[in-house]
Amino acid sequence: MPKPKTLLNTIGYEGASLDDFLATLIAAEVRCLLDVRELPISRRKGFAKRALSEALRDAGIEYIHLKGLGDPKPGREAARRKDYTTFRKIFSTHLNSDSAKGDLKIASDFALAGGTCLMCFERDPHTCHRELVAVAVRDSLPVEIRHLGVRQGIAKQERRSRQTGARKSSGARKGASARR
Numbered sequence: 001m002p003k004p005k006t007l008l009n010t011i012g013y014e015g016a017s018l019d020d021f022l023a024t025l026i027a028a029e030v031r032c033l034l035d036v037r038e039l040p041i042s043r044r045k046g047f048a049k050r051a052l053s054e055a056l057r058d059a060g061i062e063y064i065h066l067k068g069l070g071d072p073k074p075g076r077e078a079a080r081r082k083d084y085t086t087f088r089k090i091f092s093t094h095l096n097s098d099s100a101k102g103d104l105k106i107a108s109d110f111a112l113a114g115g116t117c118l119m120c121f122e123r124d125p126h127t128c129h130r131e132l133v134a135v136a137v138r139d140s141l142p143v144e145i146r147h148l149g150v151r152q153g154i155a156k157q158e159r160r161s162r163q164t165g166a167r168k169s170s171g172a173r174k175g176a177s178a179r180r
Contacts, residue, residue, distance in 0.1 A: 005144040008137055009117035010130045012150075016123075018046030019155035022059050027158075028148050031115030032062040034107055036130050038070020042121070064110070068103030071120075071129040079127060091129045095136055104136055111137050117148065 009028055013021050025033065033056055040049035053063035071079070075090035094100055110116045122128035125147040134145045 005142050006112060006114045007146050008111045008134055008143040009146050009148050010125050010128075010134050011117055011119050011148040012122045012125065012128055012130070013042075013044065013047050013119065014121050014123040016150035016152070017155070018052075018055060020152055021047075021150050022055060022061075023155040023158050024148055024150045025056075025061060025117060026059060027154065028117070028146075029115060030061055030117040032064065032110050032113075032117070034069075034110060034116060034118050035063065035065045036069040036107075036118050036120055036133055037065075038067055038072065038076075040065050040067075064106070066103040066107060068097070068099030068101075069107060069118075069129075069133050075129065079122075079129075082127075084127060087129075088132065091132050095132070104133070107133065108137050108141055111143050112141055123149070 009030055011021070011024065016024075035049070035052070040052075042048050042052075046052060046055060049065060056063045071087075071091055072094050075087050075094065078084075078087040078090060095104065107116075107118070118130045118133055120128050120130040122130075125131040125134075131145075131147075137143060138145055
């Protein structure tokens with residue numbers, strides 16, 4: 001039977017809260033997040049490089065910024081204009097640069113280990129360069145691409161589920177003690 005392919009996850013944080021973003025990564029068993037933004041800054045609270053790396057560390061997830069896999073400014077501008085043909089052409093050319101090739105090798109090494117996720121801003125992976133990065137990795141390795149969507153409210157659901165589970169097991173322990 002053929003060995004199942006390793007999953008390479010991708011995720012965008014557009015419109016997401018940091019708590020839901022982290023809960024989505026944890027639920028997907030992500031162990032390493034590769035930030036493929038050229039500039040790891042954000043107006044969205046918690047998603048700038050330092051704050052995000054600290055939150056990920058606290059969640060047990062490694063953070064690595066791969067600047068060489070970031071979309072250059074002309075590519076970002078074309079995507080903002082919804083000129084996806086130009087955007088893809090610019091980014092495909094950029095993938096042949098030395099910095100992109102070096103960081104693509106690093107991304108591939110992490111992807112092969114499993115538990116890896118590429119991150120950028122856009123919610124829709126088909127309008128984001130991270131999909132092109134994921135495809136470049138897949139073209140050289142036996143990985144399957146899985147696009148994660150941040151589920152709104154997942155963090156709150158997880159907290160409720162843990163609280164309910166804790167109450168149930170606490171009640172089960174009390175019942176066991178009473179029967180002794």
